[in-house]
Amino acid sequence: MGKAPKKKNLADKVRKAKAASEIKNNPFEVKINRKKFDVLGRKSKHDVGLPGVSRSKAISKRKETLLKEYKQKNKSNKFIDRRLGEYDAKMTPEDKILQRFAIERQHSHGKRDVYNLNEEEELTHYGQSLAEIEKFNDTVGSDDESEEKGLLSAELTASHFGGGGGLLRKKTSGGEQEDEQGGQKAKSRQELIEELIQKSKQEKRERQVQKEEAQELTEKLDQDWKSIQALMVKKTPKAEHVDKPEEKPEEYDMMVRELGFEMKAQPSEKMKTPEELAKEEKEKLQKLEADRLRRMMGDEDGASVQSQVHMSADDLNDGFVLDKNDKKTLAYQDGKWNIEEETEDDKEEEGKTGEEEGSEAEDENEEDDDDVEEEEEEGSGEDEDGHSDLESEQESENEENDEEEEASSSRQQQTLSREELKAQQEAAKAELPYTFTAPESYEDLKDLLHGHTPDNQRLIMARTQKCNHPSLAAGNKLKLQKLVGFLMEYMGELATRSPPELCTIDKLIPELYALCQMFPEAAGKSMQSILGDAAHSMEEAVEVKGHAAFPTLDMLVYLKVTALLFPTSDFRHPVTTPALLFISQTLTKCPVRSLQDLTSGLVLCCLGVEYISFSKRFLPELINFLSGTLHLAVQDKASTGCMVVPPFRLSGKYSDLLVLSNSESCSSWSKKNLPLSATQQLELKSDLNKDHYRLNCLSTCLDLVKRCCLLYKDLTSFTHIFQPIRTLLSKHLLFVVLLQELHSEILDAISSASVTHTRLVFEKKKPIPLKLFTPKIVEVLDYGKKRGSTREEREKERLKHKYKKEFKGALREIRKDSRFLAREKLNEVMNRDAERKRKVKELLGSLATQEGEWKALKRKKRT
């Protein structure tokens, strides 16, 4: 800027000559923009202006740009000055010369000697010629320690006297210092980093210098030494002897380091004692429980889905789930499996496994120790490696454990002839392949499982799952998701076979649970479709016939499985809510026409109680069904006079289902668990058997009533809900001794409930604050701007305003430009005119002188 313009006006001179502060302080330069109102808190940028400065700035800028363009106008060629640093004001002339020279050299050094290594150039390392290094006369390293000896560095003292933690703290100390600095000066991160880099560079440089100096000194020493070596031949051993005692503190150092490293090498997650494990487990369960409670209350706000599956630190992420009951670690005794352990009580077993775990932990601890020692020998660099080794070892151990557990789990069901069975199972297991392809269709699955024992079926499923774990191949996830649906379908089919193969279902439950944990979505969807279909078909039957048949056993199994897989206590759950609705639909729409129907109904009631046992929700259909069932047992229907809720009827063909045919049969009855298959087919030959079955049903029913009493005792309408049951029990049903206890318990529970309640009132609202008469003060943030419009409108308004401002500014600039150009043109014309005048004048002058001379000459001639 300072060089190019040839013409300099006054303002430029002034500006160049004076410093900025001087200009600002000059009252003749400064123009103060007077404010009309002084507004508190408003900052204005334009209260002081420097018109002279800004004008000169603008003019010089125009000169650089506009004027040049104007001059270049109508010219096709252009002169470009490519001299290095010609227009760079910051460069000192010396620099300029130096750089130009370097470039000159580069140019002269053309392509032709790219591969010419030996000419002129020298390879260096750390600024030192390699050729010199190759001489191997560097002997500095050997004497390094001796130099450091006796040096009481801060580091050393810290490690020796700082409580031993110095080594560990060393790493972080730098950061801490920086933090402190940050605290003091509040530097930005960028600055800190820059500072750090600078510092490290400086240190590096210093180190290099130091090293060079040291090298020089040692070389000098060496030479000196050589010169006097001959004189001191005999004294060297003594010198060595003197050195020795000084090594002792090094041992100490070593110990300190060792200790330090030991601490460092500790595993990030230490081996847990059984108590700790139990505690952790408890905490996890508590957390899940809290989550369940939250969902039960129907809070939707915590919608952020957290990972539902707990992953332990040891989890291999292979989808294998350790079942509690399978938790039998295999132990060897004298090369044999320690099977006796399984027959012992669970408690002992647990204790023992605990011990084993403890011992294992100890072993591993020992290994840790070993590792640490090794690391120490190997040096600090390898410490991470050692750790990862350790982890991989643990992993492999876990895998072994898993496999062993799986193997042992299949041996749970031990019968009397355990030896035989064991042999059989071994044989069967030998036949089973270890890998299975995931079934693509339901038929495939059936073929896969066909003809295997329940235990083997489970094993097959487990192996299929493992072989097709999603982490192994891309398509596996989809395959396993499909498998969930197939497995459910298979369970349904097992339940519909006659006789139903419920034991197989029982065996397959853990596998289904594991799959469900992996793919909750797929499991939920397939269960939903099962429930939806069943409910839909029932609805259609009801539309056509007015009633429907009780669902078959597979639906009962599905409902039970639903309760196993999904939480039943949620306020709203995509699977369990429909399941409960299905139960309710069944209990209201299906009339009881036989003992089978009644059994189905009781199963459903049991499921209903199970579903609501945690949340204690009110299930009216359950009470209706139970009271209806009790009503079936009343001999003299007419006298009861109580209301019966459909599907039960006050009288009719099937209203005497539970009336005992012979009151004597009570004496030989004892409570037995009913088989689930009784919901499908029931063969009761004699009246006695029938009576026993009836008594079983009644006892189940009474037990359920008792459970309901306990569950619902806090409901406000408890007495009204249980009124029909109470009248039935107290007046019309008299039971045998065995049921008497239940009977009286229920009556006690019902009568003990409180019958009085406080009146209903609305929940207290937050009181509405009184109206105040003080003016409402609203903070105005943007003055003079339109308020109350929408965001878009405001944005539009803002843009419009900006455009206007810019437009005006541009217009002003253009005007200034044209003014500038006009001035320049005028200048040009003036200059040209002046020139011409000057020339004319000159010519006229010369002519005048000529004329004068001529006249003078003439006069001379005359005279």
Added chain:
Amino acid sequence: MAPAKKRNVSSKANVKKIKIDLEGIVERILKSRKHANDVFDILEFLQSEKEKDITCAVDACCKLFCTFLKRKDLFIGKLPGEDEAIKGEHSPDEKYKIFMRHRYNNCVEILLEHLNHETHEVKESALCCLMKFAAGQGLHPLEDLDWSEHFSFPRELIQAVVHNILSQSSDNSLLISRFQEFLEMEDVRYYVMSSIRDNVATVMDKSKGVVLPVYQSNVFTLMLNINMPSQDSELTNFMVKQEAKHEDWKAAKLHDHKRAFERMWLGFLKYKLPNSMYKKVLVILHDSILPHMSKPTLMIDFLTAAYDVGGAISLLALNGLFVLIHQHNLDYPDFYKKLYNLLEPSVFHVKYRARFFHLANLFLSSSHLPVYLVAAFAKRLARLALTAPPTALLIVLPFIYNLIRRHPSCRVLIHKPSSEDELLEDPYVMKEVDPALCHALESSLWEIKTLQKHYHPDVAKAAMLINTPLSEQEDDISEVLEITSYELMERDLKPTESKSFPLEFETAAHLLERRGEVLGQHFCLA
């Protein structure tokens, strides 16, 4: 497979042959009177065992006698006995006509019998044939009367047809639905209606108060198939056009149609009905019977009787009563008291739940009802809600809220602040039949409080509404009236994007062994 097919083919061929034969015979008979005796062959076929033969013969008869009717080849006037005709002094032409008239009568008798044949095809073709005869007779009457005085219509024939259709032993609903197309004709409908009345009167009087389910269901189906016109101008479709005095004909007047219709129904409802029939009648009463009666108030006796029966029948009678009260100014004493007593646990379970609540909503929408009554209704419904399925609860809860909204003084049921926290027993008396004495106003709706713990989230949410003051706007219960439990379930089954499936965290190892197991305590796997 093959032999059966063969037989099938042969039988088909056989049928074809018979058809051709019969057509030939008909041609011959029509061509010349010589072959008049061949008509016996046709009648023989008409009585054959094979259905195909019968249908062919029916077709043939239809063709034959329709032509005769058109040609007036049948004897007109009072028919002398066959033996007399042969002996008597008649021209051969007259003799022939008398002979043919007798054959025609035989044919009609056989066809009427066939109306109760086992197979539907035979019944149907017989019916069609008979109706064609009726049309023919209407145009060319067989009675010798002064037609300027009388209206020609084959009354006896229609009566006989109706008598045979309304069988006491077999369900003729299919045939009746076929018959419906003839009932579109105004005159046929009119005479069928009066025939039904006569028929019902004679049959039911004979039965002496015993219900005849099959017969009554036949009558009901037939009556149900009668579509009454709503305006005089719609009476255009006649089977027989009267040349003179068409305007005076009863069958051409809507008023007479209505009276016939009314008498028919009253005659039918006079007798004891089976329960299912009772319900069916009540279901259609308000929109297909009452509007077509000339004096709907005549139904009052029937409806009040039905209303007093109790149970589902009472619920259904409500609709008819509503129409009478609303449009015909019926004054029904103790109507609300009876309505109150209709509320039983079963109202939530019956098929007509939606209709009942719709009407109850209408009855209780009046703002002039006393507060005690409304409170009693609300309290009773709430008490009954303790036994209701979720679909019913979704109706009842808004229903109760609407009652409270309409009658702000009922708000004490859900909000009765008192200075001291007194505990009290529910003063409401469930067994009291009089809503004025049941102390509902002194009670609170604790039942709804209980339902806040209901297992279904929608119900629980609806019950939560009583915790805060109700909104001014009434809930529209018509949306939820028809909801079924599957629809309710679908709300949860519908896939939504944000839906996640929370899982049970307790590991499941066995079907029946778990913490808090109930099923496993009473049932076992094997």
